[in-house]
Amino acid sequence: MRACRGLLLILILAAAGAQASPAVDAAFDEVMTRYRLPGLAVGIVENGQVVYARTAGELVEGEGAKIDSRTLFKIASNSKSMTTATLARLVDAGKLRWDDPVVKHLPQFRMHDAWAGREMQVRDLLIHNSGLRAGAGDLMLWPEPNSFTRADILRGLAYLKPQHSFRSRYDYDNLLYIVAGEVAAAAGGAPYEALVRREVFQPLRMARCQVGEWNRESVGNVAQPHRRDGDRNVPVRSDGAVIAATTMDAAGGIRCSLDDMLTWVRAWLRPEAEDTPWLSRTQREALWAPQMPMPLSRRMREWDHSHFSAYGYGWRLADVDGVFKVAHTGTLMGMYSAVTLLPDKGVGFVILINGEGEEARTVLTQVLVKHYAAPAEKPTVAHYAGLIAQERDTKPAAQRAPDTSSRQGVRPAELTAQLGVYRDPWFGEVSICRQGEAVSFRAHKSPLLTGTVMRVGRRLLVDWRDDSVDAEAWLDFAGADGKGPITLAMAKVDPEADFSYDYEDLAFARERACD
Known part of the structure; x- marks a missing residue:
């Protein structure tokens, strides 16, 4: 009887994957062609099983080495959810609390507003409510390479003037995730990179993920970022033989393969399948609880019929056509990623791109979300690409770059x-x-x-x-x-x-x- 039920489940999952594949294949092909991407990897999980995994393109365009499901990509800000998961594991272990003052773990921590520095809790580091301008201080992180250290960031925060009151509104931040990584290191008794390996990669068997210093040649199969130069994709900021640990690892420095990221998605969609839970239910709920309201954009209202938008701990939360969505994106020069979960549907998917792929990521994510949340709409890449082009054409003059050709x-x-x-x-x-x-x-x-x-x-x-x-x-x-x-x-x-x-x-x- 158990064997029959197992066979039936396999057949159901295979049928679901087969049903999804033609529509997803069509979107994959159109995105690859329309945006002339150097490389693309897409995977889908349904009910705890990988039902779709496809890759195309090259590690470096024109050199012949093909991207596959083991190829490493920069996941950029999708690293944030791995940082918050590391912190959550430390909370489960009793080594810190979300409402601990940051200065309890980092006595040298300061903000420009002395009161905000004293009152800032670990949770505040993660939800973009500091009052700083969006991206404040990011010039200490990018462009890479540079010689800023994590100590520079801890010192420099005291000089960044807030634009709004502490905890009054959402503005995306990277520097405080670096601080969060240092809090984890202080509480966990090991450097941030060692903690992520110990608390995330190893227990979940994400065997190819890399953080900190590592050797490109011994690891192998590493996608390189590209920028557009006319009709060509040109490698940009290519890796050397040794990839150094970077200041921004906790905010956006992790690299993983499609296989690894699908393992990551499965860990979030099927926690009940674990004999020994990797993370307690209490902490899972904390990470996905709305912690800070986010603006509800016109695009979200019109495309997704959304009613709420919020930030959890390292995740963005919203509703799409009445379906709960947990997601994040990652963006670095020449690298784009997206992780999207629809927990109530038992569905999650991953997109990894090693070229200039902002619009490609947007339209492909939208098509995949709609495929599960509102299949009757029969979404297409062309439809959403057209909507974005229309937005671009009607952009107010004040939001357009001025003509500087007379320079x-x-x-x-x-x-x-x-x-x-x-x-x-x-x-x-x-x-x-x-x-x-x-x-x-x-x-x-x-x-x-x-x-x-x-x-x-x-x-x-x-x-x-x-x-x-x-x-x-x-x-x-x-x-x-x-x-x-x-x-x-x-x-x-x-x-x-x-x-x-x-x-x-x-x-x-x-x-x-x-x-």
């Missing part, structure tokens, strides 16, 4: 008073100095932030030399008339550029003449 190089004689070495209290020093007949901008601790100062009408901007740094910055000097100290403020040229280019949080004062 001209600035001669050193034009900026005699402004030339010099400047310091920001959290970002450190930058040099704005003569280089031949041009003026160069160089960030001392972030070498990719090196560029040439240009003039556009009356304004100055810095044109970054590395094409992968894709958000130029306005330079606004004050005090060059001799009536006060010379200062420098910066702002994104494109108002829609990634918020991690948080130039607006910088406040430079001139310290000395150029070396």
Whole structure:
């Protein structure tokens, strides 16, 4: 009888997978073609079983090595849910509490508002309620490589001025996840990277996941990020032989394969299948409980008929066509990921991309969610791509990048008073100095932030030399008339550029003449 029931279950699962495959295959093929991706991996779990897993493309476009289900991708901010799971395991072990003050574990922790620093709890590190601007301080994390350390982040937080009251609203944050990783290390008695391996990778048998320092050649099969250059996908910020531990591991530094991520999804969808629970039911519920309200976007209302949106511990929560959704995305230069769970349907899926895939990720996620939450709509990639194109065409002028094609190089004689070495209290020093007949901008601790100062009408901007740094910055000097100290403020040229280019949080004062 047990054998018959087992066979019946296998047949049911196989039928479900076969039913899903043609529609998913069609979406997979169209996304791959429409967006000319260098590589794509997609997997689906239904009722605890992997019913779909497909990959296409190459580790490096044009070099021939194919992506497969064991290929490692950067999962970026999907690392956050692994950080919160690590913390939850420590809560289960009695080594910390969600409402512990951060200073209990990190006495050196400070915020610009001294009261907020004293009152901030471990839970506050995880739910984007600090009052800081979205992406505040992210220039200490990206672009990589740079020489900022976790100690720099703990010190620098005290200089980042809040934009809103503590706990008053949602604004996405990365730096406090770095702090959360250090809290875990202090409470767990081991470095963050060792804790994630011990508390997540090993018990769940996510054998290929990597964090911290590791050897690319011995691990093998590692997808490289790409950027678009005309009709080509070009590798960008490729790995060396040894991948170093990074400052931002707890916020976005983990790499995993499709197989690993499907194992991760199964652990969340079928906890009752465990003989020895990996995580208590109490902590699972805490991670998926709405902890901070999030804005309900127009897209969510119109596309998904959503009524609520909130952040849990490392997860975004919402309803889609009456179905509960738990999800997160991950974005790094040339790498995009998405993990989406529909717990009430017993369904979860993973998307991994090693190219410029923001829109591809959005439309494919939408098609897969609708496939399960509202199958009567028969969603297509073309439909959602069309809606995004319509949004782009009707975007208000104030949200579009200005025309800077009239730019001209600035001669050193034009900026005699402004030339010099400047310091920001959290970002450190930058040099704005003569280089031949041009003026160069160089960030001392972030070498990719090196560029040439240009003039556009009356304004100055810095044109970054590395094409992968894709958000130029306005330079606004004050005090060059001799009536006060010379200062420098910066702002994104494109108002829609990634918020991690948080130039607006910088406040430079001139310290000395150029070396």
